[in-house]
Amino acid sequence: MTHPAYLSVLQAIVGSAHASATAVDRTQHGRDQSAHPAHLPDAVVWPATTAEVSAILRYANEHHIPIVGWGAGTSIEGNPIPVRGGIVVNFSRMNQILAVHEADFQVTVQPGMLYKDMNKRLARHGLFFPPD
Missing domain, CATH: 3.30.43.10 (Uridine Diphospho-n-acetylenolpyruvylglucosamine Reductase, domain 2)
Incomplete structure (x- = not known):
């Protein structure tokens, strides 16, 4: 093709x-x-x-x-x-947080989510993602 x-x-x-x-x-x-x-x-x-x-x-x-x-x-x-x-x-257009589970320290994201953007949004919940 x-x-x-x-x-x-x-x-x-x-x-x-x-x-x-x-x-x-x-x-x-x-x-x-x-x-x-x-x-x-x-x-x-x-x-x-x-x-x-x-x-x-x-x-x-x-x-x-x-x-x-x-x-x-x-x-x-x-x-x-x-x-x-x-x-x-x-996947850059699929860059949303779908769910934040504060009690479990978990977040469900779409595959285009960037670490820096995720951490900005998680800061509202008093959370952050520390990559390896």
Whole structure:
């Protein structure tokens, strides 16, 4: 399947502004902060809902297209590098706190939540997240 075919399907799922196969977007999502070599994805998509994620994954599964999840792109281990091409799912639009359980010191977040933003919101509850 070609990039335009990927793109038209992804745009139908998330809207034309939230799916891309441009060289800039593919290059930005082809590496992380590690020393591992870059590998370009075929397309990048920015879903906003779990329904959109489900539709993307269903399509990719039906067509045997590799998927790589992308948080902030700060991995130093090579985890988000799309070594087999495919679709990078950038979760930056899914950046909400879904629930704060103060008594249990737990928070449920969407996958695009950044530590700094989470800690700003948790401060209202007298909580913070100390990453490893």
